[in-house]
Amino acid sequence: MIREHDVETRFCRLARRHGGHAYKWVSPGVTGVPDRILFLPDGRIYLVELKRPGGRLHDTQPAVHRQLERYGQHVYVVDDADRFFHDIVDRPT
Secondary structure, three states, X not given: OOOHHHHHHHHHHHHHHOOOEEXXXXXXXXXXXXXXXXXXXXXXXXXXXXXXXXXXXXXXXXXXXXXXXXXXXXXXXXXXXXXXXXXXXXXXX
């Protein structure tokens, strides 16, 4: 069984492999912010909520994600780091 920690470890490793960094996002007093802000070369930035496979969002997270979407920032919910990098990051623009 893949644990959430394993997904996070793999995600950070892939971020470095792609020349970037996945900073942990902690916002005191605000619950529900995404886990990571992924910074990649060429100014690409992704807000990412990491979950173990089949994991669900906590009750506060969808509202925060909608608020960020209103600011024009998409939040990716990722339970497979390899698939995210293949489908989203490595996709030709």
